[in-house]
Every structure is written in C-alpha cells, then in structure tokens.
Amino acid sequence: MRILITSGPTRQYLDPVRFISNASSGIMGRELAQAALDAGHEVVVVSGPVKVNYPPAVRVIDVETTEQMLEACLVEFPLCDGLIGAAAPCDYRPIEIANHKIRKTGQPLSLVLVETDDIVATLGQQKRTDQWTVGFALETEDAHFRAVTKLQKKMCDIVAINSPQAIDSDENTISVVNSAGDVVLEISGTKCAVAKSLLGYITSHLIKRP
Ligand code: C5P
DSSP: OEEEEEESBOEEEEETTEEEEOOOOSHHHHHHHHHHHHTTOEEEEEEOSOSSOOOTTSEEEEOOSHHHHHHHHHHHGGGSSEEEEOOBOOSEEESSOOSSOOOOOSSOOOOOEEEOOOHHHHHHHHOOTTOEEEEEEEOSSSHHHHHHHHHHHTTOSEEEEEOGGGTTOSEEEEEEEETTSOEEEEEEEEHHHHHHHHHHHHHHHTOOOO
C-alpha cells in the first residue's frame, strides 16, 4: 500500500516576517510514517515546518501554508491507497498579506481572518471506492459527539480522537470511532505504540484492495 500522511503545523503569513500557526510538533506524523514503513507500506509525508526528522525511507514534501499542503495532497492522493491526516493545518488565514513588515503605530491592530480549505474534507470528497481516509480530532469537550460529526463532515472512514495533552508530547491516548459511531480502538502509550496500533487497525479494516 502507498499511504499519504499530512504532518506538522502550517503557517499563514500576515506580512513577510510574521505568521499565525498551530501548536504541532510532527511527532505523531513521524511515528505514523515509521509504523507504516515497518508494516511494509510506501509512505509519502506532506509536512509543515517541524523540527522532527522523518525516516529516511519516506518521501517528504515540505510545505509552509495550508494552501500548499492541499496542493501537494491533491497531486499525491490519487496515487495513494489512503490518507492519514495527522497535520494541524491553520484553519484561518489573514484575508490579505502585507507586502512590507507591518509597522507599529501604538494603536490596536485588527486582523481579518478567513477560513482555509479543509484538506481531509477535500480529499474525502474525492476519494475513490478503493481509497480510505483517516482524520484526527483534538477535542476538549463532547469528544465523541464532535468526532463523529467531524467524521461525517469530512467523509472519513475513521477518526482518532486525542486531547491537548498530545501536543509536543511523546505520549498519546487515542480513541478511534467509525462511521457507525462505535469506538473501535482505544490505546494509550508512546506515540510509537499508538501509531503501530492505529496502523494495525487500518491494515486489517480499511484496505479495500486485495
Ligand atoms: O476540524 P479539525 O481541525 O478539528 O479537524 C482535524 C482533522 O482535520 C485533522 O485530521 C486535520 O489534519 C484535518 N484538517 C485538515 N485541514 C484543515 C484543518 C484540519 O486536513 N484545514
């Protein structure tokens, strides 16, 4: 199988030197890539700016913005069997990017932000019957309900719910829901162990090709 993984944060610039971003280390993406390689799959990672190193056997496409991440995924996804959306892309971008560094005026500065495209949702709409998509949902309350709603909206096969404790940590606790709203996997441990377990579920339940 060839698996596409999005990983890390994206950046949305306000001017040439300032940007808004998300807290995301890329550790979960790296561990998923390693687990997929260990399971014998080919892996393409589309990654925002991160400090982690991906395994050398992975093809990494480096991007900065959500638009670039989507563009790269639109090229790669048709050539892959499935997608794991482990990135934390910015949901908003400034409506305009100033050509020059915005100067201080001593006055409050208001930013107008518009929503970016959702990568997992866009690929979910385009997936063929032999392809699968897995989303992540970082929730602080009503986790199960929100994750099922997200799964339907983004047309995912399964969604892995995690909490803000996962950010920048080597450990994670995930609970995986399917389209029937059932919890099909619960695992807590190192991101390495969690990734291995999630890959195991994907391999045994989502692969649609012989
Ligand atoms: O809606 P929310 O951001 O909580 O959804 C998280 C899931 O959606 C993750 O799988 C994340 O990678 C994906 N996502 C995306 N494109 C965005 C925002 C989130 O693919 N613009």
